[in-house]
Amino acid sequence: MKKKKLSIVLALVMLSTVVLAACGSSSNSNNDSSNQAKQLVAEIGPNPETIDPALNSAVDGGNMILFTFECLLSVDKDNKIIPGAAESYDVSADGLTWTFHLRKDLKWSDGSALTANDFVYSWKRVADPKTAAPYAETVLGMVKGFADVAKGNVDSLGVAAPDDSTFVVTLASPCAYFDKLAAFATLSPVNKATIEKNGDSWATSPEAYIGNGPFIIKEWVPSSYILFEKNQNYYAKDSIKLDSIKLLLMEDANASYGAYQTGEAMMVKDVPTAEVPTLKTNPDFHIDPLLGTYYIDLNDSLPQFSNSKVRQALSLAVDRSYVANTLMQGTFSPxxxxxxxxxxxxxxxxxxxxxxxxxxxxxxxxxxxxxxxAKQLLTEAGYPDGKGLPAITYSINDASYHKVVAQYLQEAWKKLGVTVNVDVVEWASFTPMRRAGNYEASRDGWLFDYNDASNMLDLMVSTNGNNNAKYNNPAYDTLMKKAANEVDAKTRSGYLHQAEDLMMSDAAVIPVAYYNEFYLQSPKITGSWHSPYGYWYFQYADITQ
Incomplete structure (x- = not known):
């Protein structure tokens, strides 16, 4: 993703406050009476980096996209694939042709018709190198013609619309989890007309943000809130019980915790770790398992981290049990x-x-x-007792447990003779900075988008748009390519295991802990669920007294 382009988009967001709602639409009331609108107020993160489906790579942005867009397929509360914009699909005997049959009379949120050609446009946009979609290779790398798209021939991508209700995808090799990709937010349909008219700003202003999901964005006040209202052109609008969802945009865990305590919010994702011991007896406090890993990036493109022994030393110096069980209050696992x-x-x-x-x-x-x-490896790398190794600037975004871990790393790496300086970066700027490689060391993490090891191992492929560590090992790339092209499931698994063996021996990144989600949620919220991929499905929620 191009940092310059994102900076322009973010500037537009931060400089403009768009208020389009009628009087009283931003009320905080959660009253369930028939005379009052149902609004769910929650906090799932600060200002998003982007809510353009093609460009987003963060959980909070992805969650917002789930409210406003619907992919070909969707996911239910049991994490099973169910129909979305497509009411059904067929797969050819050889697994290479996927034919999706769209629901009749689908509409965009502005009331215009949504057809299979919109999916053709949207998927080609993700594949187009000019878009710089970080997930492009992950979600479309198995589609026929994807390699040619990288050479500038976007029309070579194996997607077609033989009629308005049929979308056909031709794969270069079978992909057992392609149904899960068809339900992934990156491959949401986007409206060509609004993108061509508004450029990058289409995803920053409510009136231009046209989707096909159960909600639309009605108001967006940066650093304050985003207000979602029910989409009257959604085909299943009668099943949506909420009139609106108001997401408070907060970066400070103490502020979000305060919002929950005062009743301003009915759910908050960010809770101060210091409060966890006393909250564990609170029925509103939840700890849910997640599929994902909290890890540290060392920018492998920098000379001081080019030697794998340095990376291995820094990794071994981390006491993961202490970090997960003590610093993180047992809310993570080592x-x-x-x-x-x-x-x-x-x-x-x-x-x-x-x-x-x-x-x-x-x-x-x-x-x-x-x-x-660790001390032995650092000596072998030419830095006995850390002598000669430059001080490390460790970058984090402003969340309580990131700060605690950063402070710990200062002490842990000091035992190797290494000095650590901590740089706290605003969330909206943090992810593009890291993706561009404009950092030395940084906190990172990944929640799975679908339950397959390749989803996370793909991050270390040299050409992957989410390879923040800038790890580059041709042998690793070869193993992952073999896995991608392998039809036999057991053989494919063998390649994936070999790939993990290699990246762990290289210390491509430093795994620290496995994620669990801890949050506060009122029992008045019913009908929604939280997935192991880190999303809250509030679009199906109701509010009771």
Missing amino acids: ATNFIGTGVADWDGSSFMKNANGGKPYIDNTTYEANLAK
Whole structure:
């Protein structure tokens, strides 16, 4: 993703406050009476980096996109694939042709017709290198012609609309999880007319933000709130019980916690870690498992991190049990592998348990031995006691547990003789900075988009748009390419395990902990659910007294 282009978009967001609602539409009332609109007020993050489906790579932005767009397929509360904009689909015997049959009379939120050609346009836009979509290779790399798109021939992508209600995708190789990709926010349909008319600003102003999901954006006040209202042109509008969703845009966990305490918000994602011990007995406090890993990027393109022994040393010096169980109050679990708990292998067993011959890559029970090994590796790399290694600037966004971990790293890496300076960056600027490689070391994390180990291992492919660590190993790329082209599930799994072996031995990144989601939510919210991918499905919620 191009940082300059994003900066322009963000500037437009921050400089403009668009208020289009009728009087009283931004009321905080959650009253369930028949005479009053139902509004759910929640906090799931600060100002989003972007809510353009093609450009977004963050969970908070993805959650907002789920409210306003609907893909070909969708996901239910049991994380099973269900119909979305497509009421059904067929897959050819060889697994290469996927034919989606759209619902009749689909409409955009402005009332204009939505057809299969809109999906053709949208998917080609994601694939187009000019868009710089970070997920392009991940979600479309298996589609026939994708390699030619990179050479400038966008029309070579294997997508077609034989009629207004039929969308056909031709794959270069079978993809067992392609149904999950068809339900992933990046591949939402976007409105060509509004994009051509408004350019980058289409995704920053409510009147230009035309979608096809259950809600529209009615108001957007940067650093304050985004107001979503029911889309009257949504085909299933009668099943949507809420009139509006108001998302408070907060970066400070203490502020969001305060909003919950005062009743301003009925749900908050960001809770100060210091409050966790007392909140564990509160029935409103939830800790849900997530599929994902919290890790540290060392910018591998920089000379000081080009030696894998330096990266390995910095990794071994981290006491993950202390970080997860003490600093994070047990809301995270200490990491031993890159691919964590809950991720399925080819036969439904645990990918993590099958990795590395059944042994953890990192033994968290032997921290003192790990630290001794770290000091030895740093000496072998030419930096005995850290001498000669430049001070490290560690970048984080402003969230309480990121700060706690950063402070810990200052102490942990000091044991190696390494100095750490902490740089706190506003969230809206943080992810584009990291993606562009304008950092030295940085906190990072990934929540799975679908339950397949490749979703996270793909991050380390040199050409992947989400490869923030700038890891570049041709042998790794080859293994991942073999996995992508392999039809046999067991053989494919073998390539993926070899890839994890390689990136862990290289210390491509530093896995720290496995995510759990902890949050506060009022029992008055019914009908919604929280997925292991980190999304709240409030579009299906109701509010009771």
